[in-house]
Amino acid sequence: MNRVIQKYSLNQIITLSIWCLFFITPFLSPNIFQAPTAVGLMAFSTALFAAGWMNISSEHDAHISLWAWLFLLLYLFPTAILLLQGNVNSPWQALKQCLYLAAAWLIYAMAIPQASSLLKSPYWAALLAIIAHVYVIYALLQTFDLSFLAPNKDALFLVWFDQKSYYTGPFMQRNMQSLFLVVCIAFLWMQMIKSYTRWVWNIAAILPLCGLLLTASRSGILILSIAIICILLISKKRLYDAALILLSIILAWLLYTWIISIPITETSGTDIIERIETSSVLPRILIWVMSFNIFLSHPWFGIGWGNLPAHGMDGIAMALSTYPSLEETASTMPYAHVWSHNIILQFLAEGGVWGGAAIFVILIALGKQAWKWIVTQAYDEHIYGWLISVLILAHGMVSISLMQPFFMCLLALSLSACSSPIVKKVKL
Numbered sequence: 001m002n003r004v005i006q007k008y009s010l011n012q013i014i015t016l017s018i019w020c021l022f023f024i025t026p027f028l029s030p031n032i033f034q035a036p037t038a039v040g041l042m043a044f045s046t047a048l049f050a051a052g053w054m055n056i057s058s059e060h061d062a063h064i065s066l067w068a069w070l071f072l073l074l075y076l077f078p079t080a081i082l083l084l085q086g087n088v089n090s091p092w093q094a095l096k097q098c099l100y101l102a103a104a105w106l107i108y109a110m111a112i113p114q115a116s117s118l119l120k121s122p123y124w125a126a127l128l129a130i131i132a133h134v135y136v137i138y139a140l141l142q143t144f145d146l147s148f149l150a151p152n153k154d155a156l157f158l159v160w161f162d163q164k165s166y167y168t169g170p171f172m173q174r175n176m177q178s179l180f181l182v183v184c185i186a187f188l189w190m191q192m193i194k195s196y197t198r199w200v201w202n203i204a205a206i207l208p209l210c211g212l213l214l215t216a217s218r219s220g221i222l223i224l225s226i227a228i229i230c231i232l233l234i235s236k237k238r239l240y241d242a243a244l245i246l247l248s249i250i251l252a253w254l255l256y257t258w259i260i261s262i263p264i265t266e267t268s269g270t271d272i273i274e275r276i277e278t279s280s281v282l283p284r285i286l287i288w289v290m291s292f293n294i295f296l297s298h299p300w301f302g303i304g305w306g307n308l309p310a311h312g313m314d315g316i317a318m319a320l321s322t323y324p325s326l327e328e329t330a331s332t333m334p335y336a337h338v339w340s341h342n343i344i345l346q347f348l349a350e351g352g353v354w355g356g357a358a359i360f361v362i363l364i365a366l367g368k369q370a371w372k373w374i375v376t377q378a379y380d381e382h383i384y385g386w387l388i389s390v391l392i393l394a395h396g397m398v399s400i401s402l403m404q405p406f407f408m409c410l411l412a413l414s415l416s417a418c419s420s421p422i423v424k425k426v427k428l
Helices: 002-028 036-056 066-085 091-119 122-141 174-192 198-204 206-215 218-234 238-261 272-277 282-297 308-322 324-331 343-376 382-396 405-417
Strands: 378-380 425-427
Touching: 002 036, 002 091, 002 122, 002 405, 036 091, 036 405, 066 091, 066 343, 091 382, 091 405, 122 174, 122 206, 174 198, 174 206, 174 218, 174 238, 174 382, 174 405, 198 206, 198 238, 206 218, 206 238, 218 238, 218 382, 282 308, 282 343, 308 343, 343 378, 343 382, 378 382, 382 405
Parallel strands: none
Antiparallel strands: 378 425
16 A cells, blocks of 8 residues: 555656646746747647656546547648648648647647646645746846846846846746736635635735736736636635635735835836726727638638738738728737637637637537536536636637647646546535
8 A cells, every 4th residue: 555655656746847847948938948939849848748657657548538539630620631732821830830739639638547636636736836936936036137147148037138027927928927827826726615724725826816916917817807706616615715815815916016116127017907997909809800801711721720920911901991990009019910819710710610610629528518517516626627728718718828839738738637537526
């Protein structure tokens, strides 16, 4: 028995260590690699290594669902047809995105035997708590002029040279930083609602919450709201847990207001209330109309994965011809044609009806699982992977997070946890 326990503990330590390396990969850009592709490959490499270890160290076999095979087929088919026809503006971009998706799919498939047991583990939540604190502390350090630590432009921490950080952390983008912090907070609160020491997990969420507020990310606040609603629906002591969550938010807000009141440097962030009050949906509407117009122009097979930048300007022109009032908005968005900022529209534009069907396969599978829990009034350990998958996909409806290798890997792991063997069911 002791030998079995020691073996399990060793496997868990190795698994957590490899995933820890994965969480370090965002620090590689621009500190070490200035090419985003190189950092993306590092994220995929470590995630594949972690998933491979989870597969070979498990006594269970991976059962890959029909939904997963169907998604892979629907994703690859349209671009394969376009490549065979020679009808892709940028074949390399199409091939690269297909390779990215194939890598994410392999992470999903290999991690199945242990994904749900990993995500429900308090050690996983503790690891994410540590990583989240490191990300926030790094974001705070970015606001100081520490360029003396890097005397030349080729040294580490290029972020300290002539750039405003806005508390974006290693991602160098406020929406990416906020999404990751929400994922970490969700895991902490999921541990909180099932733990006897609720206050420990709630305290651990305060600094990540503060880091989220410092990013002033509107999409981050939206996803946090979704997380809170889902967690309280799962909780057995809703009023008590709601009070604890509210307390942590209040404490995080007080810490946030104190930090932004200190004139640390000229790189201090934007006030979140100001961003919300001055927000406009017009930029997103312009991008969404552009993407939908491209889909209407190429409805069957799309334009090829990763090829939206090559067709985006045509889509913008079509959008402006239909909605001339958006011309002023378009003049302030030089890169509006690069991404759809909506995962469904991105898949429709680049994969046509086949791509749209592919993303709906995931959404239907998650919806089917949620409906089962509603009918039976009981949830199982798949809830951890389901919740994180929903949060990442919801963020992908208003941002470009799912086009980033880091979050593709996280989504693959979360979806894998929805397919793992069920060990225990818990009454709501």
